[in-house]
Amino acid sequence: MLKTLVKRSFARAWRKLEDDERINKRIALVEVERSSRPEFGDFSSGIALAEAKNTTLSAHELATEFANALSTDITAELYSQVEIAGPGFVNVFLAPSLIHSALREILEMGDRFGYSTTGQEKPVQVEFVSSNPTGPLTVGHGRQAVLGDVLASLYTTLGYKVSREYYFNDEGHQIDLLAQSLWARYRQEFGDTTSIPEQGYQGEYIVDIARQLVEEPGPSLADFDEQTSNRFKQEAISRISSMIKNDLDLLGVKFDSWFSEQTLHHSGEVTAALEALKACGGIYEREGAIWLKTKENHGVKDSVLMRSDGRPTYLMVDIAYHINKHRRGFVHVINVQGADHQVEQSCMRAAMRILGYPEDFLDYAVHQFVSIKEHEKITRMSTRAGKFILLNDLLNELGRDVVRYFMVARKPTSHLEFDIDLARTQSLDNPLYYIQYAHTRIASIFRRVGSPALSPQVDLRPLEKREELDLIKQLDRFPEMLQQAAFEFSPHLVTDYALTLARAFHAYYDSYRVLGDQERLTTARLALLRGVQIVLHRSLQLLGLSIPEEM
RNA sequence: GCGCCCGUAGCUCAGUGGACAGAGCAACGGCCUUCUAAGCCGUUGGCCGGAGGUUCGAAUCCUCCCGGGCGUACCA
Secondary structure, three states: OHHHHHHHHHHHHHHHHOOOOOEOOOOOOOOOEEOOOHHHOOEEEOHHHHHHHHEOOOHHHHHHHHHHHHOHHHHOOOEEEEEEEOOOEEEEEEOHHHHHHHHHHHHHHHHHOOOOOOOOOOEEEEEOOOOOOOOOOEHHHHHHHHHHHHHHHHHHHOOOEEEEEEEEOOOOHHHHHHHHHHHHHHHHHOOOOOOOOOOOOOOHHHHHHHHHHHHOOHHHOOOOOHHHHHHHHHHHHHHHHHHHHHHHHHHOOOOOEEEEHHHHHHOOHHHHHHHHHHHOOOEEEEOOEEEEOOHHHOOOOOEEEEOOOOOEOHHHHHHHHHHHHHHOOOOEEEEEEEHHHHHHHHHHHHHHHHOOOOOOOEEEEEEOOEEEEEOOEEEOOEOOOOEOOEHHHHHHHHOHHHHHHHHHOOOOOOOEEEEHHHHHHOHHHOHHHHHHHHHHHHHHHHHHOOOOOOOOOOOOOOOOOHHHHHHHHHHHOHHHHHHHHHHOOOOHHHHHHHHHHHHHHHHHHHHOOOOOOOHHHHHHHHHHHHHHHHHHHHHHHHHOOOOOOOO
8 A cells, every 4th residue: 555655764864853952852653644735746744844842853854864864765756746735735746657566566466456365264243223122213213224234344344353233122022012012902903992002103104013913813912921031022023123124125125133131030140230230239229129330430420220119220231131142242232323322322331340350342433323304394203203204115116226316325324315206306416426327337338348468467557647647556455444444333334435436437437548559558557447447346335335337 | 502514606516634626417519531529629707605723834723603404212
């Protein structure tokens, strides 16, 4: 990668300066940035500005010394030019031969370009969606599903062994309410006036399921006794979870494992978790309940683990779940969650600290909510009140690619306003097509010339236009961008990047002909296009979008 | 009240310490006998919510204020 080479060169040059008596002999970390504008070269450093105060030199004088030290790398064919600009920036312009070597590297790597061994095959888990099986997925879950899926792909690319997991809350109060709600709808089908519990589920889908139950088991179940309750629980869970799985399938999200909350209760892991916390001195009793010492472990506030009636809270079970994750050998667990879980997140971190797990074991990729704008009205969603827009409806109307793109193109910490009308009328203007179109244009050229094999040893010297060198520099940035997108939980950087690359390609395509009479030039340009194709392909693949050969 | 997130062009959003603030959409004007015009080129449009502070340098960091969202359950 070019940046690595430049960094090394800058560090070498700075070390030479350290012998200068006017400069304190301190090791400075030489910051190297990609320049913001073409006039400022390819890379620049503001180190002279930052370090001048530690010397007897002015920023400009220090920059001059630094630039002189760098200039030996001009003869080494790293740079074509080294400049001092503004108050004391040092800017370097890369030599074309160096830029060509970056493309050569990409051609050598082929489809493996962007993959790295950073992760050393360490097992990482991404847990996401984990929606209660109490209703179909909404567009909000859709955002989380796409976010988690792309994050998982990014970590895979960086060399981690990634597992996607869905935690199924198939036990507890909400499930009881669900069963009661379904029961009420079922009785209503027979003309009874049974009403839905106050906090119960109002959605249409409950009515649909109730109608199915009219056929089988039929009207026989007239009392809501324990047996009937269990029957309705299982019916509701199994039917709703298959709805969920179907929606995720449509969205192109596949999980490696589905973890049932019930298993934690049945295996005794909840009790064991409580014992473990107790052994570490992390709990206390008050008002008949057992509490977690969250606050003295950097958390927000203490929370109840065991209610005074002896039943565990959701948090207690979730801690047991995380102990289970740890036991399964994951070194890093990333939970994708909505912004409404902040207290839980703080409690869970406290619990991990109490148990003595490494600080970096648990991480949360937090995302803000999705609101839906339709006919100038903004709707917020509530599953219980039956007020929501279904992911399924959105997928049927707009298709997987458009939905995925909308969901991932935004920074997770920003609220996502999903404008339905805009999505309908402008789905054809979606930037997604702009990216895919770039890929098809390249594919079309390769079809025309019969997809020749392009050796990395191909002569790249004919690539001397500014646009060509710029394209290569864009490609070279890909691996850096992937690292940032993964570690900062920011998959939107991938869409941003792909868009910028597509733009540079389209502009180039319109200005220059690839296929021509001069064989050397044509071959070199084909090599460049191969590079762009590889990176666009990888980007679309990471985002889970289709990769069309023609449109 | 307290905690977290957000406030950037008409709209939806990037940019979180660097040099004159970016994109898509919308608006306006050009470009198809040539590798796919789902494209390209150009124009219009912003005292980066406000006020202080730190810094050689602030949309970016700190403090306060204003506006919006989400929390603040012995719910999940």
